[in-house]
Amino acid sequence: MPFSWSDFLKLADQLVNSDDAEVAEACVRAATSKAYYAAFCECKLYAMDRYGLTPGNSFRDHDGVRKQFTKHGMSCVAADLEMLRNWRNACDYDEEVDGAVTMAPIAIQRATTLLKVLKKS
16 A cells, blocks of 8 residues: 555644654654645645656656646645745754744644645645
């Protein structure tokens, strides 16, 4: 059975609700990252199925997936993916991330909404 990318949202929720103060920032950063990957990977599968996207399994796929949604009249999905990716990049690469604690629950909510949009389409 193939992996369900949306399971990353469940993990993100667990990370946000962790009560381990020693790794609190790591938890919210990882939650934001996993929320993005849940949304991105589900969107990539959708674009492959509906739009014939052939991913190259490289960093370029992040832009390619967003472009497919823009091209097919779903620019709101593309915009949310871009925002989530920017947040994910900050959480994964920047030493300091202002607002990481508040960013994570918003990222989870946006990713959840994106998955609902895909199911309705």
